[in-house]
Amino acid sequence: VQLVESGGGLVQAGGSLRLSCAASGTTFRLGLVGWYRQAPGKQREFVAGVTGVTGATTYANAVKGRFTVSRATDAMTMFLQMDSLKPEDTAVYLCHTLVFGRDHWGQGTQVTVSS
Numbered sequence: 108v109q110l111v112e113s114g115g116g117l118v119q120a121g122g123s124l125r126l127s128c129a130a131s132g133t134t135f136r137l138g139l140v141g142w143y144r145q146a147p148g149k150q151r152e153f154v155a156g157v158t159g160v161t162g163a164t165t166y167a168n169a170v171k172g173r174f175t176v177s178r179a180t181d182a183m184t185m186f187l188q189m190d191s192l193k194p195e196d197t198a199v200y201l202c203h204t205l206v207f208g209r210d211h212w213g214q215g216t217q218v219t220v221s222s
Contacts, residue, residue, distance in 0.1 A: 108132040108211040110202040115216030118192055122220070126187040128202030128213055135159060136182040138206030144198035145215075154200070155187060170196075192220045 114126040126142070141156030155166045155176040164176055175188040185202065197220050202213035 108204065108206065108209075110204065110211060110213035112200065112202050112213045112216040115200060115218045117219045117221065120192060120194055120220055120222050122192050123188070123190045124192065124218060126189065126200055126216060126218070128185045128187075130183055130185070130204070133204060133206050133211070134182040135178045135185045135204070138204055140178075140185055140202075140204045140206075141165075142176060142185075142187045142200055143203055144196075144200045144218075146198040149198075151201070157185070159206075189218070192218075194220045194222045196220050 109131045111129045112126060114124060118124055137159045140159055142154040143151050144154050145151040153167055154170055155174055157164050157176055173191045177186045198218060199215040200218050201215045204211050
């Protein structure tokens with residue numbers, strides 16, 4: 108299983124970014140899939156997730172109403188639409204899947220929000 112994120116960058120507060128995660132060796136219809144983030148000096152935290160089979164979504168309170176997680180129709184790519192970005196959203200964002208009994212992580216993509 109390989110996960111590759113893209114779409115990070117530098118954006119001003121209030122702006123938007125769309126992250127993508129491309130999967131190989133699995134699909135985003137299996138297991139639990141989602142996005143986490145890790146800011147410097149802080150623990151990795153859950154951002155948003157999708158239950159593979161049902162498509163049900165969950166969000167951390169800090170991003171609810173601003174971020175939207177979705178999957179492409181072929182379920183080989185997962186997206187995180189991030190709107191109304193805040194400086195505290197600055198972090199490395201990582202794609203994750205729990206499938207075949209194991210956790211799998213992407214390498215991460217940096218998101219920096221300037222004030």
